Amino acid sequence: MTQSPTLSRRPASSGSPLPRKKRQRGTDARAGYTFLLPWLLGFIALTVGPMISSLYLSFTNYNLFEPPKWIGLDNYTTLFQDERFLQSVGVTVGYVVFGTPLKLAAALAVAMLLNSKRRGQGFYRSAFYAPSLIGASVSIAIVWKAMFGDSGPVDQGLSFFGINLGGWVGNPSMTMPMFILLTVWQFGAPMVIFLAGLKQIPGELYEAASMDGAGPVRKFFNITWPMLSPVIFFNLLMETIHAFQIFASAYIISNGEGGPAGSTLFYTLYLYLRGFSDFRMGYASAMAWLLVIVVGIITLIFFRTSKSWVHYSGDSK
Amino acid sequence: MINRRHFLTTVAIGTASAAALSACGNGSSSSGQTGSAEKPVTINYTWWGNDDRAERTRKAIALFESKNPDIKVNGNFTDFAGYWQKRATEAAGGGLPDVMQWDLSYLRDYGQRNQLLDLGTVKINTDAFEKSLLPSGQIKGKTYGIPTSTNAFAVYYDPAKLAPLGIAEPDGSWSYKEFNDFLTQVGTKSNGALYGGTDYTGVWWMFNIWLRQNKIEAFTSDGKLGFSKDDLKKWWNLTGSLRGTNAIIPEDRVTQLAPKSPFGSNATATEVTWDNFMAGYLGDSGAKELKLVPVPSDDPDNLGLFLKPSMLMVASAKTKFKDAAARFIDFMVNDPEVGQIFKTSRGVPASKTQRDGTTFEGTDKLVVDYEKSIEKYLKDAPEPPIVGFGTLEASFKRIASDLNYGKLTVDGATDAWFKEAEDLIKQNS
Amino acid sequence: MTTTASPTHAPTDTAAPVYNPKSESVGVKRAKSAIFHAAALILTAIVLYPGLWMIASSFKPNSEIGGQNTSLWSNNFSFDNFVTAMDGIGGVSTLQFFTNSLILALGAVVGTILSASVSAYAFARINFPGRSLFFGMMIATLLLPFHVVIIPQYIIFQQLGLVDTYVPLLIGKFLAGDAFFVFLMVQFMRGLPAELDEAARIDGAGHARIFGSIMLPLMKPALISTSIFSFIWSWNDFLGPLLYLNTPEKYPLPLALRLFVDQTQSSDYGAMIAMSVLALLPVLIFFLIFQRYIVEGVSTQGLKG
Structure with missing residues (x-):
């Protein structure tokens, strides 16, 4: 039987990239390390040191100017009495829990809409990707504030349907929905990856299902979802990690303050403020490592549970 | 045997060691390396600001180089927010530029931690400076910063907005009650189309001025808070009855207008802030003319006003070219031609030599005239604020904003701010 | 999994039909196409609007940007910003x-x-x-x-x-x-x-x-x-x-x-x-x-x- 050329056939169903079936007999350490050399060099020279350094600093009091002072677990214990920290956790979790699935759902829906043999696909693809081209600059903050301000297009659009919320920008309970829409708006990358996955699903499957009288809903759940699950898994993992680390847009839209009323005080924004505005780099490092642990656990859980819902085409052999 | 902690410190790729180095790096007290016209030394100068300042600074540097052929100046610049992250990173790595434009808020953070050169050890002429101004660049007897220019607090208003409402222009002698009434009048007569102003109790420096009007120092000389919770409560209650009315612009509007200020966006009739923001407000609002009057005070003889260095010049503690750095700073703060180049875009020139050598017209003249008009009320500039002042100022603004959002009561806001301030003072002591 | 796409069967960029065109009449196909384009165009408009607004703003004078003016149009369009x-x-x-x-x-x-x-x-x-x-x-x-x-x-x-x-x-x-x-x-x-x-x-x-x-x-x-x-x-x-x-x-x-x-x-x-x-x-x-x-x-x- 031939291999199915499916994207992310096995992003690591067992938490490792090792294919179950060994492609070569034995191991090939020399070739392996030779090819891995660039990454290994970069990892050792530029990444490991700074990572360990930040881990060490998380146990110290370090103000950037004077040598760090060892204080053991103090930073970690202080975190849980810090109201702003707890607020930033709440904000970020809300964003991850609501923003990520919505963004992925939007990306998937649009990808499915574009997955047909019609004219203008290149145009639509470019149009939908365009927002993702724009970097996080002050221009984006100005544009976004205009869109969601009093009597901006969103306000007017909602008023048309009889919903009068006023401007979202200045309303602490509406800034989170605004941020979620901002991330959904920049759905280009996952959309493109979904589209690629969809294109790989053999058309024969749908033809066969049509002959059996399956409707679009059944086709989606019986064919699209399982065939696409490796791609969904990949996007879910990447977008979740990114969502936990949202920084640039948060920094720019709230002018680095996390306002109004702390409603956009995202985790990494608070971490940044602690490290570079308050000069408490030890504290910031503790925040960073706490995030590594939490997101690391979530990543592990993702990999573990993926076995039950992610279907790799090559697994059957 | 290497213990684990020592190992980690070593692996920490110099983070620790570089910081240690920077703490004890300025051993030499000589004037540093000097250059000649044939072999000039090169110093690095960095500033924050917009393209306009970049252009003016380029001219000033060219002038300096033509007058001092033995020194070359490498200029570089970034925006304000990026500026401080870059400086913090450089300081941690032990490599600040030789000469830097500086902000009073950060003078203690860097000065007290041995990052800045004691300018008392090099030759910079300060004869033409007001004696009341220099202490604001000094910490514990050492001079870390020389003010380039000054600014003072003022109430801005746009006469063209008051006239159609039939409101007389203020003359600047007003009590807080009169000021509040004025704000209310604007809000009422315009029927909410124009707000009176922003909630001035959210501005740290205005609070500082009010404290001085009541003869209270904001910080004690040993770096503690000089005022009580009751003082702060009193302050935040000053506009208690105005919040939620048209006298004060609602906080959600302020958020929405940012990064522009409400005044610059033509949403308010007044703004209480530094007088050197004039050019910015004119540009943002498109207004023909803006005017400045003094801040309110309940004691007409004590307005609590002072001149603050709008920016300072500092040098790195580790510069190899102390002499060249000193000559450049001296030139930037004293030279009349530099005054002609910058006008009031850095603030009103602090050195009398420079101020007298500069001709002020239009907007520039407004600012200079304002500072002249308040001369008789001026008191000594405050010492550089405590370590971590930038954080305190930001949290003051943030908590006052929460107060305006109704998320906190005055009592709750006061407790919240004091908790943060006390934490910070404990952290940095 | 028994259905595999061997390299020769691998769907190409243009041959991945979600619907089987043969089973539909020309009329149904046209209608579906119209619905598709209508939906895609509406989405495109929504997605691109902020970008359009940004481009429009680049022609507006400084005092009309941010703050109160949220409309696309300005009476003072000019190239001055690009010159600067x-x-x-x-x-x-x-x-x-x-x-x-x-x-x-x-x-x-x-x-x-x-x-x-x-x-x-x-x-x-x-x-x-x-x-x-x-x-x-x-x-x-x-x-x-x-x-x-x-x-x-x-x-x-x-x-x-x-x-x-x-x-x-x-x-x-x-x-x-x-x-x-x-x-x-x-x-x-x-x-x-x-x-x-x-x-x-x-x-x-x-x-x-x-x-x-x-x-x-x-x-x-x-x-x-x-x-x-x-x-x-x-x-x-x-x-x-x-x-x-x-x-x-x-x-x-x-x-x-x-x-x-x-x-x-x-x-x-x-x-x-x-x-x-x-x-x-x-x-x-x-x-x-x-x-x-x-x-x-x-x-x-x-x-x-």
Whole structure:
């Protein structure tokens, strides 16, 4: 039987990239390390040191100017009495829990809409990707504030349907929905990856299902979802990690303050403020490592549970 | 045997060691390396600001180089927010530029931690400076910063907005009650189309001025808070009855207008802030003319006003070219031609030599005239604020904003701010 | 799974019908097409509106930007902002900023392509001790917020005397510093049939030849999408240049852009937005040229035996 050329056939169903079936007999350490050399060099020279350094600093009091002072677990214990920290956790979790699935759902829906043999696909693809081209600059903050301000297009659009919320920008309970829409708006990358996955699903499957009288809903759940699950898994993992680390847009839209009323005080924004505005780099490092642990656990859980819902085409052999 | 902690410190790729180095790096007290016209030394100068300042600074540097052929100046610049992250990173790595434009808020953070050169050890002429101004660049007897220019607090208003409402222009002698009434009048007569102003109790420096009007120092000389919770409560209650009315612009509007200020966006009739923001407000609002009057005070003889260095010049503690750095700073703060180049875009020139050598017209003249008009009320500039002042100022603004959002009561806001301030003072002591 | 798409059956870019056209009448097809275009156009309008607003704003005077005016239209449209934006900053021409950005972005593309593909080959195709461990470590580098490694990394480059050069900004790209791309390519290579390199191995080919003559050509689409992503990200990067570059003549666009706005002085929002619009053009062009490969890039459509 031939291999199915499916994207992310096995992003690591067992938490490792090792294919179950060994492609070569034995191991090939020399070739392996030779090819891995660039990454290994970069990892050792530029990444490991700074990572360990930040881990060490998380146990110290370090103000950037004077040598760090060892204080053991103090930073970690202080975190849980810090109201702003707890607020930033709440904000970020809300964003991850609501923003990520919505963004992925939007990306998937649009990808499915574009997955047909019609004219203008290149145009639509470019149009939908365009927002993702724009970097996080002050221009984006100005544009976004205009869109969601009093009597901006969103306000007017909602008023048309009889919903009068006023401007979202200045309303602490509406800034989170605004941020979620901002991330959904920049759905280009996952959309493109979904589209690629969809294109790989053999058309024969749908033809066969049509002959059996399956409707679009059944086709989606019986064919699209399982065939696409490796791609969904990949996007879910990447977008979740990114969502936990949202920084640039948060920094720019709230002018680095996390306002109004702390409603956009995202985790990494608070971490940044602690490290570079308050000069408490030890504290910031503790925040960073706490995030590594939490997101690391979530990543592990993702990999573990993926076995039950992610279907790799090559697994059957 | 290497213990684990020592190992980690070593692996920490110099983070620790570089910081240690920077703490004890300025051993030499000589004037540093000097250059000649044939072999000039090169110093690095960095500033924050917009393209306009970049252009003016380029001219000033060219002038300096033509007058001092033995020194070359490498200029570089970034925006304000990026500026401080870059400086913090450089300081941690032990490599600040030789000469830097500086902000009073950060003078203690860097000065007290041995990052800045004691300018008392090099030759910079300060004869033409007001004696009341220099202490604001000094910490514990050492001079870390020389003010380039000054600014003072003022109430801005746009006469063209008051006239159609039939409101007389203020003359600047007003009590807080009169000021509040004025704000209310604007809000009422315009029927909410124009707000009176922003909630001035959210501005740290205005609070500082009010404290001085009541003869209270904001910080004690040993770096503690000089005022009580009751003082702060009193302050935040000053506009208690105005919040939620048209006298004060609602906080959600302020958020929405940012990064522009409400005044610059033509949403308010007044703004209480530094007088050197004039050019910015004119540009943002498109207004023909803006005017400045003094801040309110309940004691007409004590307005609590002072001149603050709008920016300072500092040098790195580790510069190899102390002499060249000193000559450049001296030139930037004293030279009349530099005054002609910058006008009031850095603030009103602090050195009398420079101020007298500069001709002020239009907007520039407004600012200079304002500072002249308040001369008789001026008191000594405050010492550089405590370590971590930038954080305190930001949290003051943030908590006052929460107060305006109704998320906190005055009592709750006061407790919240004091908790943060006390934490910070404990952290940095 | 019994249904597999062998290389000969692999659906091509144009043959992946969700609906079977043969079973539908011409009328139904037309109606469906109309509905599709209506839906897609409405979505396009919504998605592009903020961008249009941004472009419109670049023609508005400074005092009409931000604040009260949220409409698309202005009675004072002019090119003044573009004139200011093209004027340069502090004696450095705007063209110079563009050139710098282009050098950095192209450098990032070349570096990422070379290093990520080689590293991904090791992870995906070679069996060596410690592979799972290193793979896990690579994923772990995605998890750490970058702010806490800024200072240690800066110290490394400073000690090496590389501050104010492009080296710190590019070396990471040449050393497969971005795990996202390595991971993406690993996934892609795993989708390629193992039979290909097994056959080559029987013919006596080494890893270098398998990688060079079999993998790379098949990976072309993946390499192109990686190029696009890394070009765009490098083009928009602000923090790296801010920290590592001192000389204004070396600044890329995102640094220059910020100098139109200064909280402590006057701000020219019009010029800044105009420059943002101009800065968008190269990425837009880059994307338009290569966009059709993105879809192929992350899949295995290029595989035709």
